[in-house]
Structure formats: structure tokens, C-alpha cells
Amino acid sequence: MTTTTNIAAINIGISEGDRKDIVEGLSKLLADTYTLYLKTHYFHWNVTGPMFQTLHLMFETQYQELAIAVDDIAERIRVLGYTAPGSYSAYAELSSIAETRDVPEATDMIRLMVEANEAVVRTARQAFPAAEKAADESTVDLLTERMRTHEKTAWMLRSLLQ
Template sequence: MSVHTGIAEDQRKALSDGLAKVLADTYTLLGKTHGFHWNVTGAQFHSLHEMFETQYTDLTTAVDEIAERIRALGYFAPGSLSQFLKLSTIEDEHGVPDARGMLEQLVRDNETVTQACRAVVQICDEANDTVTEDLMNHRMDAHEKAAWMLRSSMS
């Protein structure tokens, strides 16, 4: 069934493509943050373990919201690890860096997701899609705050 919400099909496609990238970056960041939560060691173990848990819990909710927005726009959301890794610009971690290395990666990765969200906001402006824009603004706020918290935890 066709989608008739006042957003042209080409704009919905552009929004969906941008959101698919945000979804892939977010899902990749979720996996990395969760892995770091399990494997962090050192003097800051407890505080980082707790912070990583807070962040991956937020990311778990976010991936669902982003995927559902893609569906509401009339497109299928990517849903496999291979699709996410193909679309994501966040590098998967295959080892276990020290706590500082984890923090550095997560700062960089949260900033990457912020930039991907910002690119979607530009498309939202053209399409007059305030719903997607609101979602992206919320996600940018969450990622900027996460990056700040992570950055502030580096000693």
C-alpha cells in the first residue's frame, strides 16, 4: 500500500537511505559499547562499566526507533549484521583495547553518529519532515552528551 503523508517518494527514499546509515552506525556502536561494557578493566572499571551500560541501553532503544521511522516512511530497514557493517562508517573492534582506547573509540564513534544524524536533518529540512528531524535532534543530543561524558572520563 502506498504511503501518502505529504512527503514525496523521492524525499522519503532519501530520508530512508540516510536513516539506514544512522541505524547501521548506531547498531555498530551498540555492539561495540556492549562489548566494552563486558571487557573493561582497570582503576575506572566500575564507573566505565556503569556508563557503558547506560549508553548501550539508550542505543538499544534508539535502533528500534530509527528502524520504525524507516518503516513509517514506507521502506524496509536493514536488519542483518552484514548489512549494518556494509552501511556503517564505524569500524568494528576485533580486540580488547585498554580503557583509554575504549574511551577514545567511543568518543569518535559517537561523533560519527552525530554527523550522520546531522546529514539526515538537512534532508528533513528539504522534505519538511519534522518527525524525522525531531528524532535526529534527539539522537544528536544523546550522542553529543555521550561523547562529552566519555571525553571527560579520560585521565
């Protein structure tokens, strides 16, 4: 994790140490979100079976939302004065979501998506203490929205399995 070269020092009311701690959590969230984006897009392309139409459209909606989320998280890291991770190797090191290389059956895709969305929730929750300690309401707001979105997505996916 590297800081960006600044023309003027960042003075947003959050110390350098606190910004670094916040960025560590956000970098993990970015990696999880990007990994989930890839998994969702992969499943969108390759889903088959009786739930094809439902899942194909659901996954498309989800990966489009995730693309915006990736940008929001990366931009928050930049606002805090750090370089956002952006390589596959960095994401592999930082992410808590396992890569899926095979093409699972549709119901297994759903289960994997539930697990991955809940992993993102846990990662966002782990990032909260540093943001709260620093009174970084902007990051807290971002984390809250990510948690809300992924909790709802997991619920909706889980409902398809019942």
C-alpha cells in the same frame, strides 16, 4: 533499500522520492547506531582496570539507550514505507564506525567511544538536509535527539580522559 508492500499508498505529505532520500540517511544512522550498540556492549563486558565500575555502569546505561534508539530509527524507516536494514553485512556496508575486534585498555575504549559517538553525530547531521527539504519534522526531531544524546555522551566520555 526496498519499499514495503502497501495495502494502501502512503499519504503523509512526503513524496516517494523524498521518503527514499530520507530513508537512505536513516539507514546509515541505523547502521552506525547498531554498530555503536555492539561496541558499547562489547566494552561493557570486557572493561578492566581502576575505572572498571565507572565504565561498566556507564557503558551499560549507554547500550540500553542505544537499544531503544535502534528501534526508534528502524520504526521511522518503516513509517516512511521502507524495509529497515537488519543484517550484519548491511550494517557493515552502511556504517561509518569501525569494528573493534581486540580488547583495548580502558582509556583506549573511552577514546574509541568518543570517536564512535561523534561519528553518529556526523551521520545524523548528514541526514538533515533530506528531512528538512521534505518538511519531515518527525525525522528532524529524531535526528536532533540522536545528535543531542551522542554529543553529550562524547563530552562525558572525553571528560574521563582529562
